[in-house]
Amino acid sequence: MRILLIEDDQKTADYILRGFRENGNVCDHIENGHDALFQASRENYDVIIADRMLPGLDGLSVIKALRSTGKKTPVIFLTSISGVDDRVEGLEAGGDDYLVKPFAFSELAARVSALARRPVMQQEKTVLKVHDLELDLIRRRASRAGKEIELQPKEFLLLETLMRNEGRVLTRTMLLERVWDYHFDPQTSVVETHISRLRAKIDKPFEVPLLHTIRSTGYSIHAPD
Template identity: 35%
Template structure:
C-alpha cells in the first residue's frame, strides 16, 4: 500500500484528499505547514507527496528545494491555487514531478499520482541509463558526457531519461508533452523545443537529432 504525504493547510481540502486516497487503497498522512512537511518527507520514507505552495512556516517551494537538496527523490505533485506560468515553472524546475491547479478534479489527480508511482516502480533497481559516452544517474539526477558531470533541472532530467529509455526512436512532441509534462493535448507552446535546446547546450549540439515534421531522436 503506497504511503502518500498530503501537505495542505485548508482542512476541507486535506480531508477530501485523505478520504479519497484512502478509498482508493492508499495510506495518506496529512500535515499543514512547511516545517512538518519537510520533517515527514525527509525522515519517514513516503512514496509520493501532494504539496500545496501557500503554507505557514515555510512555503511549498522552500520545502521542495530542501527535499531535493537533501537528495530525497520522492515524487512530488504540486496542488495549488497559483496558476501563473512563472509559478508552474518554478515548481517544475525546483524538482516537482507534476503540477496541478485548484479547483481540480480528483479523478485527474488520482491518475497523475498513479502515473508517478508507476514511473518510480519502473525504475526498479536500475540506477544508470547509458548510451555511448552519455550516461544518466537516476539517483543523483546528474548526467555524464565525455567524462564531465552535467547538472540538470528536474524537467531536463525527465526529458533526457525519456530519450535514453527510447534510444534511436523518434519521439513526437505530443509523446514528449504527455510523458514529461502530463499533457494529453498540445497547449500550443514551444516548451518541448526550448528544453531540447537546453539539453543540447549542456550535452552537445549533436546529442539530440531533429527529425523534421516528426519530432526528436537520441542520438
C-alpha cells in the same frame, strides 16, 4: 501506495484524504512546511502532494530543501496560481507535476498513480556517518561520539563533501570547485585554513583522527583501519 499530503486548508485536505483512503491507500497529512520537511525527509513515500502556500515554510522551499538532501520522492504541487511562470518555478524547485485548484479528484488520483509508477530511485542518506562522526543534513548538525560540534556554513559544506566521498582523496582543486564554486585558483589558502579549522573541531578533541592530509595530493576522511 503511501502518500504524504502537505495541505493547510482542512476542507481540501479532507477531500483528498477521503478519496485516497477509500481506495485503500495510506495517506499521511501535515499542515505546515517545517513539520512536512521533517516528515518527508525521515519517511519514505511513493508520492508527495504539496500545496504551494503553507504556513511556516512554503511548499517550494520544502521541496527545494528535500531535494538538497537527495530525496527523489515524486512530488505534485497543488496551487491556486495558474500562470506559466509559476508552474515553471514549481518544476524547477523539484516538483514533478502541477495541478491547479479547483481540480477533480479523479485527475489528481490519475496523476499520483502515474508518478508512483515511475522507477524508484535510490534515496540518499540524510545522516552521513564516518566512524563515530555524524552529520545530519536536515538539522544541519554535526556530532562526534555524541558530542555536538558547532560548524560555520562553509565548514559544514566542506565536511559534507568529504564525508560523501569517504575514503577518497579530494584534491584542493576539487574542494575549491565543490565547496566554494571556484573554477579557477584564487591563489589563497582558503582550503588549507578551513581544513585546519575543521580538524581542530572534529579531530583534536578526540583520540582517533579521521581527517587526513595526503601529502602533495589532497585530503581524505575515513575511519581507522
